[in-house]
Amino acid sequence: MKLHNYTLKYLAVALLSVIMLWGVLFYIHIKEQIGESLDRNLNNYKLDFIQAAQKDSAVLTQLFVSGDVYHITEIPEEEALTIRDTYHDSTISMDGEDVSARKLTSAFSLNNKYYKLELTTSTLEEESLIKNILYGIIGLYLALLLSILFINNLLLRKLWRPFYSIIGQMEKFHLGRNTQVTTADTSISEFASLNETITSLVARAEDTFSSQRQFVENASHELQTPLAISLNRLELLLENESLSDDAAMSVTQVMKGLERLSRLNKTLLLLTRIENNQFPATTTVNFNDLVQTLISEFEDLYQHRNITVQIEKAKQPLLFSMNEDLAATLLVNLLKNAIIHNIDNGKITINIQPYKFEITNTGAAEPLDTTRVFNRFYKNSANKQSTGLGLAIVKAIANLYGLSADYTYRHEQHTIAILFPRK
């Protein structure tokens, strides 16, 4: 829930109870006032009536005077003396309908005769007045709510703008992309401090991250030359005629280890360079053509193990704008992965759709760990040919270009799909 909706929710509840309480008190007060004025009126009517009756006793027979009902009965003196003026709620029949009313019971004497007077007046108008007041209160409540909503929205939106701006940037923030956080000037000290904190936090995180990556890159780079020189020296040593066969075999073992180390190092270096975005040049790559070229390069490798490769292509080619070398690296690693982890006499199926590149291969008869398959140095098999970095490179390239890489296992076949964004 958005902040301004949240405050609005609380304000609405609080305001409702305040207004309701106020409304009830107001209602009770008004009702009391009206009741008092009603009783006063009734008393006035009574006095008017008695006055009129003293002048002209004919009014005694009159029952209705301007909507008020007069009921006069002659009573004995003793009874008359017990009657005090009392007011109470009652009903009267008007147009065949019972409506609420207020009744005054009184007694008076005229010409030595005693009468009991029951004076009833309709309270209909007063009721509608109260009803109107209630409507007024509800209306006021809604109007208040609406204006608060409006002011709240306007004010909060304006006040919280720096906050939303920085939140928006944080959402888009990716460590290692060297994103700059730009903050708008704000006079609110809390937000100013938030901006400052986040800016310095981001800068520090980026700094640490890039220096770490720089370290990996430099370390790989520095390792490269001594590794190569050691290998070269061993090659020269192996050419030495005086070397015994046993010694030569040992040298060979060392060389194999070094070659493996060198390959691993090269791959790590490549991985770091991809993550450091050091392949800026982009062209439109036709994956259909590229895969065809690369497959022919790998021909000896898969034919050697009697693996068949089948390519299924949609009519429309898969075109994507990216670095050409990285596109090749992506496909090479997928192909190598499919060949190296295949079985003899196995099969590789490549399916190219305009927005999808899918490579399926036979292999181990159990699924790989989907959560770790793209991790560095994740190895399911004891395959010596695997560096455990091939799919990490695939993932790194996919990440760089916002592609998704997915692994699935179905019918004893392993599939890796690269999904390209639809334009």
Add this chain to the structure above:
Amino acid sequence: MNILLIEDETDLQEVVKESLSKEGFLVETAGSFQEGLKKISFYDYDCVLLDIMLPGGDGLRILEKLKEMDKSENVIIISAKDSVDDKIKGLNLGADDYLTKPFHIAELNARVKSVLRRKQFDGKNTLECANVKVDINEFTVHVNDQLLSLNRKEFDILVYLMSNRNRLISKSSLAERVWGDYMDDADDFEFIYSQMKNLRKKLKDSGAEIKITAMYGMGYKLEA
């Protein structure tokens, strides 16, 4: 033939010098920009191996100086920077080839010889070893003047081995050269074997007096 190696890394200097000397080249070395510049001004070389990241100056400046002095040395650039820009810059300045560090010694041998051949034989690019004659431009192999037909891979293997006669060629170096960079991951390089088997058979059947032997499972050696 004499070669100048301008390279600041002494370890690499030694290895390259030792290897090229085995091929019968006279190798001189320079460890810095100034030293390199001095040597090219005073002496003439058949080939200059030039590291472009040198203490004291940009190696490409040496290339420019060579041009200014109107010298016809063959230049092979050696650099750890495998950036395309540098490659193009170097080749535009008149370098004959470009090799990225780290490299296999056999690869350097092949490149040096190829560059020298092109210079020596006026565009003709042939290799001879015993009774086997290879024309690289024409893509033909003759054994005792009889044409031997090889496929592309077999041909490339033969050329590479002949450029490194009596030297050990590691499988990884061979794979990189013949099958391309993408193949460097395959640990045991088993796939080389079938092409090698075919090549050996063809050479034997045609009566070639050269022999390719496997060395300790590490690589191959061409003997004549």
